[in-house]
Amino acid sequence: MINRRARARPPSLADIAAAAGVSAATVSRIVNGELGRAAPETVERVQRIVVERGYRPNHAGRSLRRRESQIVAMLAPNLDNPAMAAIAASTEAALRDAGHVMILCDTHDRPALQDEYLEAMRAQLARGYVLVSATASPGLRAAMARDEPLVFVNRRNMLGAGAFVGIDNRKAGAEAADHFARLGIDDLAVLHPTLMTMTVADRVEGFLERCAALGIEGARVRRASGEGATHLDIGYQAIRALAAAGGWPKGVFCPSDLIAYAVYRLATEQGLSIPDDCCVVGVDDNQFNAWIAPWLTSIAIPYPRFGAAVVEQLTARWAGAPARDLILPHELIVRRLPGGRG
Amino acid sequence: MINRRARARPPSLADIAAAAGVSAATVSRIVNGELGRAAPETVERVQRIVVERGYRPNHAGRSLRRRESQIVAMLAPNLDNPAMAAIAASTEAALRDAGHVMILCDTHDRPALQDEYLEAMRAQLARGYVLVSATASPGLRAAMARDEPLVFVNRRNMLGAGAFVGIDNRKAGAEAADHFARLGIDDLAVLHPTLMTMTVADRVEGFLERCAALGIEGARVRRASGEGATHLDIGYQAIRALAAAGGWPKGVFCPSDLIAYAVYRLATEQGLSIPDDCCVVGVDDNQFNAWIAPWLTSIAIPYPRFGAAVVEQLTARWAGAPARDLILPHELIVRRLPGGRG
DNA sequence: CTGAAAGCGCTTACAG
DNA sequence: CTGAAAGCGCTTACAG
Numbered sequence: 001m002i003n004r005r006a007r008a009r010p011p012s013l014a015d016i017a018a019a020a021g022v023s024a025a026t027v028s029r030i031v032n033g034e035l036g037r038a039a040p041e042t043v044e045r046v047q048r049i050v051v052e053r054g055y056r057p058n059h060a061g062r063s064l065r066r067r068e069s070q071i072v073a074m075l076a077p078n079l080d081n082p083a084m085a086a087i088a089a090s091t092e093a094a095l096r097d098a099g100h101v102m103i104l105c106d107t108h109d110r111p112a113l114q115d116e117y118l119e120a121m122r123a124q125l126a127r128g129y130v131l132v133s134a135t136a137s138p139g140l141r142a143a144m145a146r147d148e149p150l151v152f153v154n155r156r157n158m159l160g161a162g163a164f165v166g167i168d169n170r171k172a173g174a175e176a177a178d179h180f181a182r183l184g185i186d187d188l189a190v191l192h193p194t195l196m197t198m199t200v201a202d203r204v205e206g207f208l209e210r211c212a213a214l215g216i217e218g219a220r221v222r223r224a225s226g227e228g229a230t231h232l233d234i235g236y237q238a239i240r241a242l243a244a245a246g247g248w249p250k251g252v253f254c255p256s257d258l259i260a261y262a263v264y265r266l267a268t269e270q271g272l273s274i275p276d277d278c279c280v281v282g283v284d285d286n287q288f289n290a291w292i293a294p295w296l297t298s299i300a301i302p303y304p305r306f307g308a309a310v311v312e313q314l315t316a317r318w319a320g321a322p323a324r325d326l327i328l329p330h331e332l333i334v335r336r337l338p339g340g341r342g
Numbered sequence: 343m344i345n346r347r348a349r350a351r352p353p354s355l356a357d358i359a360a361a362a363g364v365s366a367a368t369v370s371r372i373v374n375g376e377l378g379r380a381a382p383e384t385v386e387r388v389q390r391i392v393v394e395r396g397y398r399p400n401h402a403g404r405s406l407r408r409r410e411s412q413i414v415a416m417l418a419p420n421l422d423n424p425a426m427a428a429i430a431a432s433t434e435a436a437l438r439d440a441g442h443v444m445i446l447c448d449t450h451d452r453p454a455l456q457d458e459y460l461e462a463m464r465a466q467l468a469r470g471y472v473l474v475s476a477t478a479s480p481g482l483r484a485a486m487a488r489d490e491p492l493v494f495v496n497r498r499n500m501l502g503a504g505a506f507v508g509i510d511n512r513k514a515g516a517e518a519a520d521h522f523a524r525l526g527i528d529d530l531a532v533l534h535p536t537l538m539t540m541t542v543a544d545r546v547e548g549f550l551e552r553c554a555a556l557g558i559e560g561a562r563v564r565r566a567s568g569e570g571a572t573h574l575d576i577g578y579q580a581i582r583a584l585a586a587a588g589g590w591p592k593g594v595f596c597p598s599d600l601i602a603y604a605v606y607r608l609a610t611e612q613g614l615s616i617p618d619d620c621c622v623v624g625v626d627d628n629q630f631n632a633w634i635a636p637w638l639t640s641i642a643i644p645y646p647r648f649g650a651a652v653v654e655q656l657t658a659r660w661a662g663a664p665a666r667d668l669i670l671p672h673e674l675i676v677r678r679l680p681g682g683r684g
Numbered sequence: 685c686t687g688a689a690a691g692c693g694c695t696t697a698c699a700g
Numbered sequence: 701c702t703g704a705a706a707g708c709g710c711t712t713a714c715a716g
Contacts, residue, residue: 008488010464013709014710024687024709024710025688028710029711029712032711039685039686042685042686056464056465058467058709058710059466059709060403060467060709061406062710062711064400064402064691064710065692065710065711079430079431079434082422084427085421085422085424085427086422089420089422092446093448096448104430104434105434105443106431119396120398120443123352123399123400123401124401125402261634264633265636290607291574292634293634294607355693355695356693364702365702365703365704366703367695367702367705370696371696371702380702381702401693402692403692403694405694405708406695406710407694407696407707
């Protein structure tokens, strides 16, 4: 038996107006909180009927009329990355609290897909765009030209200025170097994607600069890079190349936890122990590290706070304020140390 | 300097019609693929202008008129769970391919929030609802009464029938028991939340039933439960209680990977080795297991395939087909075995 | 304090 | 093959 019973139409403004014996204009004003413009008894009656019938304004009608929706689009590469999931979760909650809904788009880090979503979200009359680790693309340039409210997360706008939410990546890299220095480890390496984003490049540069400042010569800090779809694959390729070429370093800086996970995998495969044979420092400090990666010291990025920061930036843009940076504090989380120290 | 330059209005149907010297009706038909109803040269001209001006139909107008949007709402508890992230990622991609957009709502497993989102999405004229591990709630009952297109993922509809996408949880639990039997481990335990969802209860029951069938008496299979916001906390509480009460078992079945992670943490804290001292089997097989949890054997759930299954179910519901179950295959992924076997 | 009216951008049954 | 017209549900400037 196929059930094709037509779904009941939700009550419209007109239905409420008819039931209350007033005009649609009056109901609209009351629903939108303009309580002072109607007689108290009218307000009371309308509000009662609204509740009774479970009236909800139809957003298509409202958006059409106001030429704007309450939709905010988040464009992110690869939702499977726990850092992305953490950002999405906190942003979703913060937007919801502010009365918006978030549409999540997975760009797979491809400019063409990013542009397609930018266009699709524009057709949805999106009120704002949250671009997590955005890539350069013609559509992004067009959105900038139209002065759309854009907020860049993690990775700065590669095409010019733009509101930004993230951490101080150079400083984070430097603090990783300090950590190795404190432990007296100077046989170091850094692993990264062959094609670095600005974010990763800043972390790597911050690390290398501090190493130099600490007197660890360039020859003692090796670099290796890899290619692949994820930092897992990239990291695996990089550490394998590094270990094959000159043996394992005593310490390795990974500009993301996923790269660090790859190092752990190869070490495990080769029977080495982390951190005793090689001390690893990552970035992100994904929530699972505390549970199953006691070997990983990592620089925690406060993703749970990103949501509020994103909303703050969007609100500022809507109010016409100029774009600015919002830099949140990171923190080195030290876990197991080599030789059972600490 | 505050930049308040008004954003340019995107071209409307009327603009295109004017530019092409035809009526809005004709443009609408062509844009919607009714090519046969206009002269070929008209079609060609309109299509050219559509491309030139970058015309995109305004979805608010279309939704208003058609009384339906291309929005599909996904309601999920806790996006931070990697299983949820995997489901969200694959569903987002599949819906996008089918021409829809997904709005992701985080219900935090709270009935009131679930209802609020159900209402909000209804006001958005959502065309369908993907309910991941949904909870029972008045709003869900109301949505069922309205015959909304609902698809339940992971957890069946607790309030009646409903299209379902998931695995055979009893069988999964049974296979975990088989695995222990093959290893000759019969000092077993199972950990779970104090308040079990149907999904988890099925896994646990399937495990216990198979244990009984294999001749492992009830006294040799201990149970412990815990409470908390996440399976991490729940698992930690459960394994601690179990170990404190009667010592560590030789094998433990965890109906989710997160519970298994908690077991690993306590074992590490107490200086025990997994799987040598205690062999752990989880469920989900999150992507990171392959990289940093070589100690964890887990029953893989094919989340990357869930998206297509969800779209299949939604499409069937839209076509008026009756609700049915879509059971996808799981697979036991065996990793390191106790005593270096395997 | 309240309402009539216009209009947001689209679709579609109808007429020709 | 094409268009005029109505209407989806809402908001708002205007008039009273």
